[in-house]
Amino acid sequence: VTAPSEQRQAAGPLRLVALGDPFRRDDGVGVAVARRVRAATRAAVEVVEPGGDPAALLDALAQPTPAAGAGIVMVVDAVRTGTGAPPGSVHRVELEPGHGRLPDLRRRDSSHALGLGEAIELAVALGRLPAGTRLVLFGVEGARFDPGTELSAPVAAAVEPVAAAVLRIAGQAGPQAQATATRAPRRAPGGRSG
Amino acid sequence: VTHKSSTTRTLKVDALPRVEGEGAMLIRATAGRVTAVELRIYEPPRFFEALLRGRRYTEPPDLTARICGICPVAYQMSACQAIEDACGVTVPEPIADLRRLLYCGEWISSHALHLYLLHAPDFLGYPSAVELARDHRAIVERGLALKQVGNELLAAVGGRAVHPVNVRVGGFFRAPTRRELAPVAERLRWARDAALETVRWVAGFDFPELTVGHELVALRHPTNPEYPILAGRVVSTQGLDLAVGDLDEQLVEQHVPHSTALHARLRDRQGQGQGDGRYLVGPLARYALNADRLSPIARQAAAEAGLDPSCRNPFRSIVVRAVEILYACDEALRLLDAYQPPDPPAVPVAPPAATATGHGCTEAPRGILYHRYRVESDGRIADARIVPPTSQNQGQIEEDLRRFVEPRLDWPTEALTRACEQAIRNYDPCISCAAHFLDLRVERS
Numbered sequence: 001v002t003a004p005s006e007q008r009q010a011a012g013p014l015r016l017v018a019l020g021d022p023f024r025r026d027d028g029v030g031v032a033v034a035r036r037v038r039a040a041t042r043a044a045v046e047v048v049e050p051g052g053d054p055a056a057l058l059d060a061l062a063q064p065t066p067a068a069g070a071g072i073v074m075v076v077d078a079v080r081t082g083t084g085a086p087p088g089s090v091h092r093v094e095l096e097p098g099h100g101r102l103p104d105l106r107r108r109d110s111s112h113a114l115g116l117g118e119a120i121e122l123a124v125a126l127g128r129l130p131a132g133t134r135l136v137l138f139g140v141e142g143a144r145f146d147p148g149t150e151l152s153a154p155v156a157a158a159v160e161p162v163a164a165a166v167l168r169i170a171g172q173a174g175p176q177a178q179a180t181a182t183r184a185p186r187r188a189p190g191g192r193s194g
Numbered sequence: 195v196t197h198k199s200s201t202t203r204t205l206k207v208d209a210l211p212r213v214e215g216e217g218a219m220l221i222r223a224t225a226g227r228v229t230a231v232e233l234r235i236y237e238p239p240r241f242f243e244a245l246l247r248g249r250r251y252t253e254p255p256d257l258t259a260r261i262c263g264i265c266p267v268a269y270q271m272s273a274c275q276a277i278e279d280a281c282g283v284t285v286p287e288p289i290a291d292l293r294r295l296l297y298c299g300e301w302i303s304s305h306a307l308h309l310y311l312l313h314a315p316d317f318l319g320y321p322s323a324v325e326l327a328r329d330h331r332a333i334v335e336r337g338l339a340l341k342q343v344g345n346e347l348l349a350a351v352g353g354r355a356v357h358p359v360n361v362r363v364g365g366f367f368r369a370p371t372r373r374e375l376a377p378v379a380e381r382l383r384w385a386r387d388a389a390l391e392t393v394r395w396v397a398g399f400d401f402p403e404l405t406v407g408h409e410l411v412a413l414r415h416p417t418n419p420e421y422p423i424l425a426g427r428v429v430s431t432q433g434l435d436l437a438v439g440d441l442d443e444q445l446v447e448q449h450v451p452h453s454t455a456l457h458a459r460l461r462d463r464q465g466q467g468q469g470d471g472r473y474l475v476g477p478l479a480r481y482a483l484n485a486d487r488l489s490p491i492a493r494q495a496a497a498e499a500g501l502d503p504s505c506r507n508p509f510r511s512i513v514v515r516a517v518e519i520l521y522a523c524d525e526a527l528r529l530l531d532a533y534q535p536p537d538p539p540a541v542p543v544a545p546p547a548a549t550a551t552g553h554g555c556t557e558a559p560r561g562i563l564y565h566r567y568r569v570e571s572d573g574r575i576a577d578a579r580i581v582p583p584t585s586q587n588q589g590q591i592e593e594d595l596r597r598f599v600e601p602r603l604d605w606p607t608e609a610l611t612r613a614c615e616q617a618i619r620n621y622d623p624c625i626s627c628a629a630h631f632l633d634l635r636v637e638r639s
Contacts, residue, residue, distance in 0.1 A: 023260075051263055051356050055307060055341050118324055125327035126335065 015046045016166055017060045019077035019116065026087070026142030026155045029162075030076040033138075036163035045074075045170045057119045062128030072134045074166055077116060078155070079139035087143035088154030090162055095120070095135040136169060138162050221599055221614070228600045231592040232450075233618075246578040251277050251545055251569045252363050258565070258580065259357050264307070264624060267300040267352065268558030269565075270361045271424060272580075276565040277363045279439075280552025283543045288536035289365040290424065291529055296351040296358065297423050297556070298526040302385065303344030303355070304559035305477075305515045305522075308622045309396065310337025313512050316616035317399040333395070336388050340519065343378075343385040347526060350378045365540030372533055379530045382523050389520035390495055396516045397499035401509040402613065404598050408472070408506070408590050409434070409463065410479035413557055414487075421487045421521055422480060422557050429483055430473065434460070438555040441564050445581055446471070458586040472589035475561025476621060477514040478505070489528070492521035508594055508620040515622075545573035558583050560622050584623045591621055 016037055022028030034047045050056035061073060079091060116137075123129040140162060143152045151159070222230040242261055246254055254273040259266035271293055278285065285293075310333070311323040320326045327334040345355035350370055352358025360366050411434065413426035428436040428444075436444060446461045459471030481496075485503040488496060496517045501510065546569055554565045561583030568576040598617050602610055 055311070055338060055345075056356070058338070118322055121324040122327055122334075125324055126331060126338075 014044055014071055014170060015048060015060075015073050017057070017073060017075045018047065018049045019057070019075065023147060023149060025144040025146060025148045026140075026151055027078045027145050028149065029078045029140045029142065029151060029155050029159065032151060032156070032159045033076045033162045033166065036159055037166050040163070040167055045166065057116070058123055058126075058128070061119055061123045062126075072136065072169065073129075074136045074138065074169060075116065076138040076140070076162060076166070078142035078145070080142055080145075081139070085141045086154065087141050087152055088158045089141040090158055090165075091137075091139040091141070092165070093137040093139070095137065138165065219595075219614075219618070221595060223599070223603055226600075226603055228596045228603075231596045231599075233588055233592050233595075243578045243580055246567075246575050249575050251281070251567070251573045251575055252543075254565070254567060254575070254578070255361050255363060256357075256359075259361075261580075261582070262624060263356055264304050265300055265558045265560070265563075266357045267297055267348065267361075268556055268563045269580075270358065271297060271556045272554040272558075272563045272565040273567075274361065274363050275424075275554030275556065276552045276567050277554075277569065278543055278552065279554060280550045280567055280569040281363075281543045281546050282550070283364065283541060285365055285541055286536065288534065289539070289541070291533075292351065292366060292369065292536060292539075294423055295526055295529045295533070296348065296361070298522040298529070299344045299347030299351065301344070301423075301522040301559050302389075302519055302526075303341050303348060304622075305519045306337055306341035306344060306392075308559075308619075309392070309512055309515050309519070310334060310340070313515075313616075313619045313622070314396070314399075316612070316619060317396075317401075317512070336391070340385055340388050340392070343381045343523075346378050346381055350375055362540055364543040365536065365538075367539065369535035369537070369539040371535060375530055375533060379527060382527050382530070386491075386520065386523040386527065389516065389523050390491070393495045393499050393513065393516040393520055396512050399512070401507055402598075402616075403507070404509060404594065404617070405506050406474075406508060406590070406594055406597065408474040408593075409460070410482045411460075411473045411475050411562065411586075412479040412483045413555065413562060414483050419487055421484050421489075421492075421525070424556050428555065428562065431479075431482055432463075434462075438564075439553040441555060441581075442551075442553060442566050442579065445564065445586075447581065447585070457589050458581055459589070472593060473586065474590045475583050475586050476511065477518055477559075477561075478508060478511045479561065480557060481505075481514045481517070488517070488521050489524045491524050492517055495520055508617065511620050511622075545569060545571055547571060549576065560584060560624055561586060582624070584621070587621050587623065591618055591623065594620070 016034060018030035018034035020027040020030040022031045031049060034049055037045055038047050048060040050060040061075075081091065085091070120129070120135065129135075140155060140158050142155055220230065220232045221228060242258055246257060249257065254277060255270040258269040258273050261269055274293075314337075315322055315326045318326060320329075323334060348355045348358060351360065351366075353360035353367075360368060410431040411428060412430075413422035414429045415422060415426040418425070428434065428438060428441060444461050446459045446464070448457050448459060450457050457472075460473055461471065463471040463473075481501070482503050482505070485493070485496065485501075496513075499513050499517065501513055501517065505514075549568060549570050551566060551568045555562050557563075563583055564579075564581040566579040568578075570576050594617055595614055599610065599614065602613070605613070
């Protein structure tokens with residue numbers, strides 16, 4: 001039996017950061033996944049949409065209370081890998097910042113003034129992501145990024161499986177996450193934020 | 195990536211990082227002369243102008259705020275002014291003051307982001323804010339905290355930090371109480387000190403040599419001795435002096451072959467040689483034309499930083515931005531000190547009796563943002579025109595690059611590329627919603 005304090009430390013925050021611009025077609029896949037996860041009210045996942053503000057992305061990644069311990073931060077965004085992967089393909093990358101080098105996430109063609117990779121590295125450099133935090137990135141290969149609100153069909157078809165994967169991770173962390181939720185009402189199941 | 199062939203040398207970067215959005219850049223040189231500089235930006239406000247047609251006259255502030263996540267307040271304010279102008283309404287001073295207070299939050303937030311995270315690394319030789327943070331954590335923390343204070347002010351007055359929801363034609367939905375604003379006043383006192391330290395910090399940077407003869411354009415109030423944010427006539431360093439309503443005729447927007455974006459020019463200056471109507475808006479222009487109107491603390495900091503209103507080196511715009519953060523903190527504190535909630539928080543604005551055209555122009559963080567609306571008597575918008583700062587600066591950014599690159603063509607590829615990026619960032623170009631990536635290429639024959 002772990003002491004309550006240790007249990008809390010083990011739990012940490014469980015969060016989904018949804019990136020992208022819903023007015024740029026497939027770039028809206030992150031927000032679409034976020035909606036789907038929010039609708040599953042039993043998931044103890046805090047969903048954050050930092051929008052276009054790079055500093056908000058930094059805050060979204062950062063632990064509000066690093067003392068609470070390492071948690072799980074999931075990020076979903078549209079990507080264009082140029083690898084020939086068909087639209088709708090889901091690339092899943094797991095990272096442990098502070099433990100070895102990050103893969104090269106500094107996409108120089110990112111539409112964000114501060115790209116995801118830079119934001120992660122900046123959060124580490126500023127001590128806002130405690131070592132041991134599990135970062136799970138879901139990149140959905142997009143096809144169209146011109147102005148518009150419709151996801152292309154293969155990208156729309158990826159929303160459900162990505163949301164399910166997020167919920168599965170949340171489910172595995174379930175009991176601990178629920179314990180966190182009861183202690184911290186702001187991260188209540190299905191709680192809104194951002 | 196360097197590509198060499200027998201006749202041309204091509205320098206290629208996949209995208210220019212640390213600008214708000216995406217675009218493309220090509221520089222071509224032949225026999226030691228720069229023969230072409232093209233900045234390609236896809237300009238989204240065109241869609242908004244079409245989208246606004248047929249909408250209710252109350253909708254532009256919220257709709258156009260969506261054009262930008264960094265400067266939504268600028269869009270809201272220029273839109274409100276233009277609609278109110280068309281409807282024959284002038285808001286009372288307390289409402290105008292609350293708007294100014296909100297706008298200060300946006301200046302602080304936008305300038306702090308650009309200065310600390312996007313531009314400062316260039317001057318200190320860091321590839322990005324990440325490396326800057328590793329070596330100077332406290333400095334980056336200060337920048338983020340400054341930006342956060344701007345966000346808190348935006349949230350306190352506007353309801354939330356990004357795309358504020360409290361703004362309406364005629365004023366605000368609800369005026370915050372003095373008590374609600376007290377915590378942000380406390381934070382602003384810290385921010386004012388941090389801003390002063392920021393000015394001193396950036397004043398010590400090394401600035402590449404570049405002097406440009408741009409016509410600088412900014413607002414300046416004919417009577418109120420205030421640094422321009424929300425009001426004034428449109429003036430320039432070459433004697434331009436226009437009412438906001440004259441901008442419609444004076445600003446000519448041109449298609450250029452290499453871009454879907456429009457380049458704005460001054461009609462009266464076209465065909466007069468050198469500049470051909472190109473002009474520059476933003477911090478450097480505001481400062482050149484209004485340095486005497488800074489508050490004492492900001493004026494003194496500018497003097498200590500070695501800034502002079504005659505400064506024409508775009509690389510020093512980072513110092514002007516720092517001074518403007520300081521001014522915005524100081525001005526917000528002044529407004530908070532005198533604050534009494536406007537009652538009512540908004541004045542009624544009815545559609546005009548007959549179709550009428552209204553104009554609005556305010557100083558967005560990146561320079562003047564002009565809106566024009568024609569409003570029908572039934573309250574529908576017949577047409578709209580929006581001229582954002584970056585489209586006005588595009589021509590000058592290209593001109594700067596031409597002048598900067600030519601004497602430095604013998605520089606190593608990597609260093610020249612980085613310097614070009616830095617020169618573009620002097621203007622904090624805001625092309626957030628742009629559809630194409632910024633792709634910097636220098637071709638040397």
